[in-house]
Amino acid sequence: MVAIRFIAVDGSAQTIDATVGISLMENAVANGVEAIEAICGGNAYCGTCRVHVEPEWRKITGPITEIEEPMIEASGDTDPGVRLSCQIEVTEALEGLVVHTPESQS
């Protein structure tokens, strides 16, 4: 289990105990993080699982992967830390990760 913190636009925060080996999105949904809608179930087709990774974590979570590009572009989300959380696999290295959720997922 690794601790990951989700911060909403209004500043409210929720820390979850995430399971290693599954995606950040699946962990968020399993722990009731409402701001992660994930309507395509983790296929990188909906862009409704977006998170904004805090600057100091971006090296560890890595850049946007090719499969994420079309939906991130279509969402118009230009935050420099934007990623699809369904494409981030939770590993031990993410202990203490902080991500922000966007105001709207559509």
Place this chain on the structure above:
Amino acid sequence: MSSAQVQGCPVRHGRDDRKSARLADANLQPAKNARVVGSFAAAREILRSPKVRQAGASADQIDLSRPEEISFFFLDGDKHRKRRAAVAGLFAPKTIVTRHRAVMDRTMDAIVADLQGRGSAPLDELSWQMAVDVAAEIVGLTESDSNVNLANRVKAVLDSSVSRKPGFLNTLLFNAKMIPRVGKFWKHDLAPAIEARKRQPKDDVISYMVKENYSKKGMIMECLSYGGAGMMTTREFIVMAAWHLFEKPELRERFLTGGEDDQFAILEEILRLEPVASLLHRKAAEPVEGTQGASVQEGETVCVSIREANTDEAITGPCPYELDPDRAKRMKVVGPYLSFGDGPHRCPGAQVALHETRVFLDRLFRLPGIRLVSEPEIQWNPQIQGYELRGAVVACDPA
């Protein structure tokens, strides 16, 4: 899941709200030699695996050396990813809200005016118009003499595919090139749209095909696969959802008073029980050994049974045949379960279909005097290997 709940509602004795299950059981034909997979977890793992390829009657016979001649429905790997990525923005939630929603509202205005003028109308005719208008906008079929004529010509082409091959959409694509009705569709709908996009490209599938120099055959095939995948499916789903809502006053009340999220939850739960596509075939290019039960040998063909997977108690919880709009949230699963497939080929139009169905039914059920004057007859459509609802007639008070 508590054992008390299971005991209180054993699957075989619980309520069964499905309308299409019996017909599907009698008609569904997995491809020869295909092993049927019905566990949700294993099915999803197979559909997501990069080691499997599209399979089924026509997928095996398609000449993959000419990717610009075939629908991306039959491609796999990098070529498939590239094509999907090129049109992904057309299906994004934001595009639906900022662009397609206007088409849905406009079409619904026309449908309501038509219904109020006539007093009554066949429901599948109205749902077909909605499905065609929305898909036509995405594809770029916007230069036809009228959208009613476009709908009729598309229908004529799709209806003339007669033979029967197992799997979702397999017959349609295999037979399309032989059909003379394609000529009319080409002349009146597709050719004018291509000419217009050559002069001025837009953000739609035809503009992309023009840019990538698709052959005439390739363009027709792509349009027909959108026709089959997007139009025929949505027509049936709208009627099915309406039928459930006409029949269940409490559910209808909840649909009309709930917010959009609740409306989607209701529609998705209906789609879980009444999936329009039932079987998806895949062949393993390499052995697949998953952690959730997927195990496919190299060269083996499997048939994912959407109906079985959608009612797999391991993921639905107890009483899998009962219509329970709160189920998916409770079980933390995506609402439609596997009704839109999963993995690289998952339906790109899923959200579009749900939105247009929501818009259609929300307007329909608010019409003064709306009633179902005759129930649909449920038939089998071999092209999509799914149900077809004909003969439902709705009536409302004049405007």
